[in-house]
Amino acid sequence: xxxxxxxxxxxxxxxxxxxxxxxxxxxxxxxxxxxxxxxxxxxxxxxxxxxxxxxxxxxxxxxxxxxxxxxxxxxxxxxxxxxxxxxxxxxxxxxxxxxxxxxxxxxxxxxxxxxxxxxxxxxxxxxxxxxxxxxxxxxxxxxxxxxxxxxxxxxxxxxxxxxxxxxxxxxxxxxxxxxxxxxxxxxxxxxxxxxxxxxxxxxxxxxxxxxxxxxxxxxxxxxxxxxxxxxxxxxxxxxxx
Amino acid sequence: xxxxxxxxxxxxxxxxxxxxxxxxxxxxxxxxxxxxxxxxxxxxxxxxxxxxxxxxxxxxxxxxxxxxxxxxxxxxxxxxxxxxxxxxxxxxxxxxxxxxxxxxxxxxxxxxxxxxxxxxxxxxxxxxxxxxxxxxxxxxxxxxxxxxxxxxxxxxxxxxxxxxxxxxxxxxxxxxxxxxxxxxxxxxxxxxxxxxxxxxxxxxxxxxxxxxxxxxxxxxxxxxxxxxxxxxxxxxxxxxxxxxxxxxxxxxxxxxxxxxxxxxxxxxxxx
Ligand SMILES: Nc1ncnc2c1ncn2[C@@H]1O[C@H](COP(=O)(O)OP(=O)(O)OP(=O)(O)O)[C@@H](O)[C@H]1O
Ligand SMILES: [Mg+2]
Numbered sequence: 001x002x003x004x005x006x007x008x009x010x011x012x013x014x015x016x017x018x019x020x021x022x023x024x025x026x027x028x029x030x031x032x033x034x035x036x037x038x039x040x041x042x043x044x045x046x047x048x049x050x051x052x053x054x055x056x057x058x059x060x061x062x063x064x065x066x067x068x069x070x071x072x073x074x075x076x077x078x079x080x081x082x083x084x085x086x087x088x089x090x091x092x093x094x095x096x097x098x099x100x101x102x103x104x105x106x107x108x109x110x111x112x113x114x115x116x117x118x119x120x121x122x123x124x125x126x127x128x129x130x131x132x133x134x135x136x137x138x139x140x141x142x143x144x145x146x147x148x149x150x151x152x153x154x155x156x157x158x159x160x161x162x163x164x165x166x167x168x169x170x171x172x173x174x175x176x177x178x179x180x181x182x183x184x185x186x187x188x189x190x191x192x193x194x195x196x197x198x199x200x201x202x203x204x205x206x207x208x209x210x211x212x213x214x215x216x217x218x219x220x221x222x223x224x225x226x227x228x229x230x231x232x233x234x235x236x237x238x239x240x241x
Numbered sequence: 242x243x244x245x246x247x248x249x250x251x252x253x254x255x256x257x258x259x260x261x262x263x264x265x266x267x268x269x270x271x272x273x274x275x276x277x278x279x280x281x282x283x284x285x286x287x288x289x290x291x292x293x294x295x296x297x298x299x300x301x302x303x304x305x306x307x308x309x310x311x312x313x314x315x316x317x318x319x320x321x322x323x324x325x326x327x328x329x330x331x332x333x334x335x336x337x338x339x340x341x342x343x344x345x346x347x348x349x350x351x352x353x354x355x356x357x358x359x360x361x362x363x364x365x366x367x368x369x370x371x372x373x374x375x376x377x378x379x380x381x382x383x384x385x386x387x388x389x390x391x392x393x394x395x396x397x398x399x400x401x402x403x404x405x406x407x408x409x410x411x412x413x414x415x416x417x418x419x420x421x422x423x424x425x426x427x428x429x430x431x432x433x434x435x436x437x438x439x440x441x442x443x444x445x446x447x448x449x450x451x452x453x454x455x456x457x458x459x460x461x462x463x464x465x466x467x468x469x470x471x472x473x474x475x476x477x478x479x480x481x482x483x484x485x486x487x488x489x490x491x492x493x494x495x496x497x498x499x500x501x502x503x504x505x506x507x508x509x510x511x512x
Contacts, residue, residue: 093354097255138306138372138424139347152362229362229404 003200009189018187019100019208025183030166033112038151040117044111045124046146055117062114069174070111075179077101104176108169114191116165123158124150137180156227163220167213184208260319261286261428261459264305265328267316269299269306276302276457277313278483284428284476287457289293291470294480294507300463303480304430306349308460309343321427348377351421352430355437357413359405365392365416366401377424384423395449411442411490418449429453431462467510471495479503 001103005011043055062070080096096102127150133146155162177186183223188201195201242268262284268279270445276299284290292300293495305311312335323346328336351372359368369388373379381386391462393399395415405413414434421429434450435443447469455475464470470477470491477494479487487494487503498504 076366130354130356130358131360134352134354134359137352138346139312139376140372141344144375149360149362150372153360156362188491227362228364229360229406 001200002195002197005191005195005197005200006204012184013187014187014190015184015204017182020186021176021181022170022183022212023180025101025104025108025173025176025195026166026170029112030169031106032109033107033169034116034162036109036113037116037120040113041120041124041154042151044117044121049190059118060190061120062086062111064180067107067111071104071107071175071179074107074110077102079103086233100176100179103179104181108172111163112169113174115168116162119158119161119165120154123154123161126157127153152228156229159224159227160221163217163224165214166220170212170216171209248282259286260284261288261321262290262447262461263319264307264319264423265319266319267306267313269302269311269313276483277306280483281317282478282485284459284461286459288411288446288475289454289458289462289473290473291500292461292463293465293467293470293482293506294486300484301418301432301481302354304432304461306464307428308347308352308368309338310352312338316483317433318347320332321346325350346373348424349426349427350430353414353417353421353434355433356406357410357417357437359413359417359420361405364401364402364404365397365408368405368416369420372424374419386421387425388419391422392412392416392424394452395419396445409442411445414438416444418446418453427459429458429460430466431460433463433465434466434468465510467495467507479506481506483504 040055041060041185043051044059045052079097088097108129131153132145132150136142137147140148141210173183174185177189180186184205188205192198192203260281260283261370264280264282266471267277267280282290282305283422291355292303294300302311306313306318309325314329314335315489318326318327323342325338325346327340330336340400360371360449363371366385366388369392370381370384373384373387374381389398389401391403395418397412397415397419400408400416407415408416418434431450435446443466447466450460451469451473456495462470462474472491474491475485477489477491478485479500480500481493481500487498487500494503495507
């Protein structure tokens with residue numbers, strides 16, 4: 001085993017950049033993806049027909065195609081078509097549209113919106129009808145029931161599943177190394193190509209991912225435990241890794 | 242018997258007041274299956290009416306019509322100062338009750354369910370303040386005062402910051418009663434409030450309901466607890482296949498029921 005390259009500041013900066021990009025990708029697409037997921041679920045459960053179909057179609061297409069294909073589709077497809085729009089090169093969002101990291105975030109957001117949206121939709125269906133009916137019996141309007149009872153209860157129910165989704169998201173990040181975003185895998189590949197070491201850089205990547213997964217699981221578990229009305233439960237951290 | 246002096250005194254009270262609930266010719270169907278076949282009933286203000294009858298006779302449906310959780314297809318309902326006439330349009334669909342009327346009615350008629358139906362993501366206090374704050378527009382401070390008052394009344398003050406999952410069934414039902422009381426309703430509906438409870442927890446809930454009866458709350462109560470119904474009620478309605486087969490004071494209904502079906506039902510319950 002040869003880990004002497006770890007002391008090289010040049011490689012260190014690549015790994016650091018990869019680490020930061022990984023966290024940012026997960027945080028940004030986790031956040032916006034969750035919002036999109038809620039909107040997706042709402043559109044399917046409560047939206048007018050055409051909107052519900054649109055949301056259903058979006059979910060089916062995204063869940064039915066490989067994430068890598070979607071990534072290429074957004075980056076190579078849309079990314080190449082956009083410059084044809086008149087005046088777009090002069091607009092202030094142009095730097096964003098030429099940025100591979102942006103397309104990584106976009107692809108993952110769209111993906112989380114579909115997968116988590118399906119999870120939330122299912123959870124909404126599993127909230128006992130009588131809890132909603134009770135709110136109705138007290139004169140609550142249907143929108144208020146949605147925001148105060150239905151949605152919070154659904155999130156409470158599916159939080160453990162959402163934890164699983166976010167960990168899958170974390171482990172999808174290396175895909176962006178194919179569109180020239182520096183993530184941990186790309187940093188490792190740079191080391192591998194220059195030092196001809198096969199395993200050591202990959203071992204470091206694997207080690208970092210395991211650590212990130214443990215931390216992320218712990219964070220989500222803490223949120224679950226402190227979610228209003230959570231049932232008493234024993235520590236399930238290690239049983240769920 | 243001390244019991245009978247107890248409720249005859251209630252009966253006197255209630256006779257002097259106008260009816261708080263008045264139902265006439267109420268018909269209700271699920272699809273083509275007619276569940277209520279023309280119900281006429283009245284309940285005086287401050288009185289307790291118990292609705293008894295076999296499973297499937299339409300007791301829950303009747304109660305659910307009182308706060309429009311089910312829409313009757315025909316008849317008239319006067320409750321909590323609102324009058325609602327039910328009718329079918331030419332196309333055979335029920336004419337929907339005006340939203341404002343529905344809302345007014347529901348905020349003044351509150352219901353206690355067999356399964357408690359507390360909202361699990363709110364604390365006890367959150368459950369009890371939810372309707373006053375978010376539906377009735379009461380200030381947070383006043384809502385909390387109200388909640389504390391009614392939680393005290395049902396003996397649940399010490400659990401105010403607890404979540405429902407940590408409470409026993411009897412405790413949950415008492416909180417559900419406090420939740421219903423905190424809306425300061427004109428009429429309270431109870432649908433088998435003790436049927437989902439372990440036998441040793443039934444008493445604590447019945448005691449709370451009994452104290453409400455003594456306060457002179459207008460209540461409609463569906464129950465299988467015949468002794469209790471007899472003790473607290475001013476009026477008993479016996480429902481059979483969607484019709485009122487027998488009605489009257491507890492003495493009338495329990496001691497000399499004129500309907501044969503009511504006699505059969507009572508003897509089947511007692512044995
Ligand atoms: N949502 C529904 N759709 C169709 N039929 C229903 C529905 N709810 C109740 N029914 C039927 O209506 C009839 C009356 O039901 P209801 O629940 O009012 O009876 P109940 O007297 O409350 O009985 P129990 O003592 O079992 O609670 C029953 O035959 C029942 O099967
Ligand atoms: Mg019933």
